[in-house]
Structures are given as structure tokens and as C-alpha cells.
Amino acid sequence: MADILVYALHYEGAFNKNSLGAISEASKLAGEAGGSAHAVVVGEGISDELAATLGEYGAGKVFKAEGPEGLAQPVVDVMAKVMGDEGIDYAVFGGGLLGFEVGAGLAARLQAGVTMEVTNVLVEDGKLVAERPILGDSSISQSRYKTKGIIIGRLNAFELKAGGSAAEVVSVTAEPSAQAAQASIVSRGEQRGADVDIEGAGTLIAGGRGLGNAEGFDLLQTLAEAFGGSTAVAATRAVVDAGWYPYAGQIGQTGKTVAPKLYLAAGISGAIQHKVGMQSSENIVAINKDANAPIFEFSDLGIVGDLNKIVPKLAEAIAAKRA
Numbered sequence: 001m002a003d004i005l006v007y008a009l010h011y012e013g014a015f016n017k018n019s020l021g022a023i024s025e026a027s028k029l030a031g032e033a034g035g036s037a038h039a040v041v042v043g044e045g046i047s048d049e050l051a052a053t054l055g056e057y058g059a060g061k062v063f064k065a066e067g068p069e070g071l072a073q074p075v076v077d078v079m080a081k082v083m084g085d086e087g088i089d090y091a092v093f094g095g096g097l098l099g100f101e102v103g104a105g106l107a108a109r110l111q112a113g114v115t116m117e118v119t120n121v122l123v124e125d126g127k128l129v130a131e132r133p134i135l136g137d138s139s140i141s142q143s144r145y146k147t148k149g150i151i152i153g154r155l156n157a158f159e160l161k162a163g164g165s166a167a168e169v170v171s172v173t174a175e176p177s178a179q180a181a182q183a184s185i186v187s188r189g190e191q192r193g194a195d196v197d198i199e200g201a202g203t204l205i206a207g208g209r210g211l212g213n214a215e216g217f218d219l220l221q222t223l224a225e226a227f228g229g230s231t232a233v234a235a236t237r238a239v240v241d242a243g244w245y246p247y248a249g250q251i252g253q254t255g256k257t258v259a260p261k262l263y264l265a266a267g268i269s270g271a272i273q274h275k276v277g278m279q280s281s282e283n284i285v286a287i288n289k290d291a292n293a294p295i296f297e298f299s300d301l302g303i304v305g306d307l308n309k310i311v312p313k314l315a316e317a318i319a320a321k322r323a
């Protein structure tokens, strides 16, 4: 029987969207494998009512523990205890940095197999098989687990489905491990621009080092406003690292994976680590002054020229058309 445990990341009264997607996916898989999906929540003063809402996404039981939100090892302690006590063989995570950290820690603690960046999970003879893209997303590899399996999804890989009823909430206390005592939260701050929502946008205007400086993003904001509707501005890692744009807007291997209807890249070379985060976009348009830039190899439309001249003209033309 394949029971599955999911970590539901919680912050200020709300659950993370990718965690809810992971619960929906786990519920579907557990149903196919003849088991149940359950969730773990670790936080300070989370109410039973809030924890029970995870049942709407398919959690049968929610194991709730008091502990610091944002640290990995206390979550590992709780998940390892619940998996041991309840005889659960699989854990599923919706992705994200904390998910990676907890998943890796849990794999080490339980001597389990672990697969990251998973985009699909199958059930074979009542067991889970995780699939992940490899070799720059050109092939798919499958992972099967000898004993316990830890499956960490790629961001947005698991679709969120609501419609269930309230879950049973079970309070748990795990003995803190030595590792958990090694870190504490000193302070908590909001990242500037952390509210950039690039994953939900229908049109993305992405900027790279070709913008020249942080002010270059003003051009892209103007273009995004001309498009209107669900349009957001995104970035490459090079410019995020340079502090020109917030991390929340980074696309790629170490950023977010997106698939908007239109992806417009301005001053982006098209490095493989960027490509893997945006190649599933429906239409890719690139503006680059170098006709040999790799991004043109996977663009539907390429414009060779100086973005400082092209982007303002494009914004004007789109605003005029929309008016």
C-alpha cells in the first residue's frame, strides 16, 4: 500500500500553492496505488481549522507540529517520525528551495532514494516511479525506489485540484535532532519585489545583461504596461546576481520554470541554464544585437538590433494598437 506524505509549506495563514499542487498529485497517485495521501505542517500556532483545509486538496490526515517556519531540519524530524510511525514509504514535495532542503535531509535521514526536478509520477505495481527531464530537458529519466522514495517536484509541475472535505488533524511532537539545534531564525525580512508573479503571467517580458543596468528594466516595465492584462517582467540570473532585478523574477535552472503564451527576451544570450526555464513557452520572441546569439536558435521570431531602440518603439506600437 503506497501511502504518501506531503510537506505543506505555510506562511502567515496561507499554504504555498506548489505544496497544494503536491497534495493534489499525491492524493491522485495514492488513489491509484491503493493508499492514502497525508500532509505535514510545521509552524507556530497554526490552527486546526486551517490545517484541516488541506483535506480539500486530498489530504486524509494532517500531522501538525509546533516549530519554526522556514528551517529544514525541524521539518525533517517531524516527517521522519510520521513516516516511521505510520509506515509511509513515500514523501512528495512541490519544489522550492525549502522543499529541496527538507527532501534532501529526509533522504539522508531515512536512507531513501531521492529524485529532484520531477515533472511526472507514475504508479507501477502499486509503487511510485518518478520521471524527470535530463540532458537539458532532451530526455526523460525514470527513478524507481528500493525502499523509501523522496520525490521533489519541479515548480508548478503538479496541478492543484480542490474539491475534497476537511482532513483529520493529528498533533505530533518529534524529538528534535542534533541537526535541528544547529540553526535558528535570527530575523525575517521581505525581499524587495518578492511579489513579482512570473509563474501566473500570460505574457513575460524578460531582460538580461544587454539592458546595461538596473534602469534598463524601466523600458521593460513600460512595454509590460503597454501589453496590459496578465503581463509581468522577468530576468536572467546574471542580472539578478547583479542586483538589477529581484530573485523572485529569475527564470531558469536555479530560478523558476515558466510557460507563458508569449515570452519576449530582451538582451538575453540564451544560455542553457536560462533555456530550461522558458523553452516550453508557446511563442518566443528575442531581441538581441548579436545575430549569432544562441537564443535565436529556439525563438519563433528573432529581431536583430539594439533593444534601446526597439523596445520603446514596440511599446508605443502596442499601446497605440490597444488604444
Ligand SMILES: Cc1cc2nc3c(=O)[nH]c(=O)nc-3n(C[C@H](O)[C@H](O)[C@H](O)COP(=O)(O)OP(=O)(O)OC[C@H]3O[C@@H](n4cnc5c(N)ncnc54)[C@H](O)[C@@H]3O)c2cc1C
Binding pocket: 207, 208, 209, 210, 211, 235, 236, 237, 238, 239, 250, 251, 252, 253, 254, 255, 256, 266, 267, 268, 269, 270, 271, 272, 273, 274, 277, 287, 288, 289, 290, 293, 305, 306, 307, 308
Ligand atoms: C549552475 C548554474 C546555474 C545557472 N542558473 C541560471 C538560471 O537559473 N537562469 C539564468 O538565466 N542563468 C543561469 N545561469 C547563468 C547562465 O549560464 C548565463 O550566464 C546567464 O543566463 C546569462 O545571462 P544574460 O543572457 O542576461 O547575459 P549574457 O550572456 O551576458 O547575454 C547578454 C546578451 O545581451 C545582448 N545585448 C547586449 N547589449 C544589447 C543591446 N543593446 N540590445 C540587444 N541585445 C544586447 C548580447 O548580445 C548578449 O547576447 C546559471 C549558471 C550556472 C553555472
